[in-house]
Amino acid sequence: MIRRTAALALVVSGLGAWPAVAQVTAERADRDKPISSAASAADVCAALSNRVIDGSRLAADLVPATAAAPVYCRVRGTIAPRLNFEIRLPQHWNRKLYYGGGGGYNGVIPELVVAPLKQGYAQVVSDSGHQDPTGMSAAFVQNDPAAARLFGSEAVPTVMAATLQILTEAYGAPPSKSYFEGCSTGGREALMAVQRNPGLFDGVIARAPAFNWVGFMGAFQATARAAAAPGGSFGPAKAALLARHVRAACDGLDGLIDGVVANRDACTAEQIGLGTLRCADGADLGDACLSDAQLTVVKTWTADHVFQGLRGIYLSKGYPLSGNEDDPAGFGLWATGNGDVRQSGYFVMQDSTVKYYLAKDPNADSLAYAPWDRNPQALDAMAALNDATDPDIRAFIDGGGKLIVWQGGSDAALSVASTIDYMVQMTQAVGPERAADSTRFYVAPGANHCGGGAGPDQTDLLDTLDRWVMDETAPGVLLAEKFDPQGARERSLPLCLFPQYPR
Numbered sequence: 049m050i051r052r053t054a055a056l057a058l059v060v061s062g063l064g065a066w067p068a069v070a071q072v073t074a075e076r077a078d079r080d081k082p083i084s085s086a087a088s089a090a091d092v093c094a095a096l097s098n099r100v101i102d103g104s105r106l107a108a109d110l111v112p113a114t115a116a117a118p119v120y121c122r123v124r125g126t127i128a129p130r131l132n133f134e135i136r137l138p139q140h141w142n143r144k145l146y147y148g149g150g151g152g153y154n155g156v157i158p159e160l161v162v163a164p165l166k167q168g169y170a171q172v173v174s175d176s177g178h179q180d181p182t183g184m185s186a187a188f189v190q191n192d193p194a195a196a197r198l199f200g201s202e203a204v205p206t207v208m209a210a211t212l213q214i215l216t217e218a219y220g221a222p223p224s225k226s227y228f229e230g231c232s233t234g235g236r237e238a239l240m241a242v243q244r245n246p247g248l249f250d251g252v253i254a255r256a257p258a259f260n261w262v263g264f265m266g267a268f269q270a271t272a273r274a275a276a277a278p279g280g281s282f283g284p285a286k287a288a289l290l291a292r293h294v295r296a297a298c299d300g301l302d303g304l305i306d307g308v309v310a311n312r313d314a315c316t317a318e319q320i321g322l323g324t325l326r327c328a329d330g331a332d333l334g335d336a337c338l339s340d341a342q343l344t345v346v347k348t349w350t351a352d353h354v355f356q357g358l359r360g361i362y363l364s365k366g367y368p369l370s371g372n373e374d375d376p377a378g379f380g381l382w383a384t385g386n387g388d389v390r391q392s393g394y395f396v397m398q399d400s401t402v403k404y405y406l407a408k409d410p411n412a413d414s415l416a417y418a419p420w421d422r423n424p425q426a427l428d429a430m431a432a433l434n435d436a437t438d439p440d441i442r443a444f445i446d447g448g449g450k451l452i453v454w455q456g457g458s459d460a461a462l463s464v465a466s467t468i469d470y471m472v473q474m475t476q477a478v479g480p481e482r483a484a485d486s487t488r489f490y491v492a493p494g495a496n497h498c499g500g501g502a503g504p505d506q507t508d509l510l511d512t513l514d515r516w517v518m519d520e521t522a523p524g525v526l527l528a529e530k531f532d533p534q535g536a537r538e539r540s541l542p543l544c545l546f547p548q549y550p551r
């Protein structure tokens with residue numbers, strides 16, 4: 049409680065926009081309707097509807113129950129000038145807050161996360177301060193440094209300050225515990241909160257964190273350039289060839305031929321022997337071999353990339369070959385565009401990044417922008433905004449915070465090797481005792497970026513985190529499950545603490 053109050057005061061004093069909880073509580077006494085933490089969704093909707101809190105008028109409406117989700121009160125507001133947030137209040141509040149992270153370049157209000165609502169969590173999400181239905185454009189940073197700062201790190205503490213005030217308005221008390229969970233950009237927001245606002249959350253789940261923004265964007269561009277080069281087009285048949293080759297070399301190294309390479313450390317370049325896939329003379333001779341240009345795509349993708357700023361270097365570790373490169377929603381979606389690189393996630397994200405952060409020219413040809421570190425000041429500026437690479441998270445740990453980091457072993461969007469590197473550095477920075485006491489790291493073999501893929505991708509990390517925070521039941525080996533589209537369980541695997549793997 050001391051920790052929470054201190055954190056809130058810190059956030060509020062830094063903003064000036066939202067009054068402190070103490071003031072709100074005092075205002076409460078003037079209102080006639082008694083509200084308690086037992087208030088129903090309809091009660092809190094009635095209490096909050098049309099309330100003006102520091103210049104922001106709240107819209108509150110009751111969302112009826114559906115087959116998928118229970119009834120809840122949806123509260124919408126805007127923090128000037130245009131930071132939109134949405135709070136979802138359950139029928140029976142469990143006195144805890146769940147903050148859900150964003151994705152890509154944000155710009156949209158994330159969808160309802162049903163499981164925490166069913167468990168009685170209040171839930172909050174935001175668009176992080178700009179509006180863009182594609183969620184993949186960095187145009188918002190053009191001539192708007194405030195929007196750039198909100199996306200980088202400031203949206204979460206700003207929305208948290210408002211949310212704590214509104215929950216206090218609704219229930220007469222702030223939450224007893226606050227958790228953050230996000231994937232990709234949401235995972236970056238999770239680590240950013242741990243690093244820059246260490247008192248904000250009692251527990252944080254960072255899934256597939258996009259934490260090394262400068263590094264992985266540069267790696268995106270490098271692979272996109274290779275795939276855009278003459279002969280570099282990498283279609284589904286070539287991806288299938290590559291995946292079969294990797295599985296033949298590595299699938300059984302974990303003791304089970306199941307289409308998933310769990311023993312990734314043993315699946316080395318020597319074990320894989322990519323050279324045997326080369327077409328005669330390096331020419332493209334069909335779908336049974338790879339041309340030199342196509343091998344360059346794979347080598348660029350699996351290589352480490354280091355970019356030089358004035359303040360230091362920016363790193364992206366190579367992507368491990370997982371044997372799941374034939375998944376059109378993984379390697380195909382992100383890296384190659386299934387044969388048309390301009391349709392790939394890499395191209396789209398790096399293109400917007402070059403145009404609005406680096407070249408600062410909406411008409412720039414992003415693939416011609418080379419080398420990636422030609423403007424080191426621009427790299428440093430983007431890193432200062434967006435990189436959550438600080439390994440020293442002692443302030444978070446020493447304040448009692450718990451951190452769970454998760455990533456899919458065949459994540460083609462963000463390299464699991466970069467996350468492994470961060471977790472090693474973090475452990476060195478805080479010391480192995482603190483890391484063992486307060487952090488957990490899981491790699492789910494065969495799981496894609498944030499979910500999907502050949503391997504079991506589903507684990508209830510929120511429940512795991514909550515039991516850790518509430519009961520001090522430290523997580524060990526968990527269960528990863530995979531469900532078919534009808535919700536039936538297809539298979540499961542143990543979810544081991546890194547660097548262990550199921551065998």
Ligand SMILES: [Ca+2]
Nearest residue numbers: 299304306308
């Ligand atoms: Ca296997």
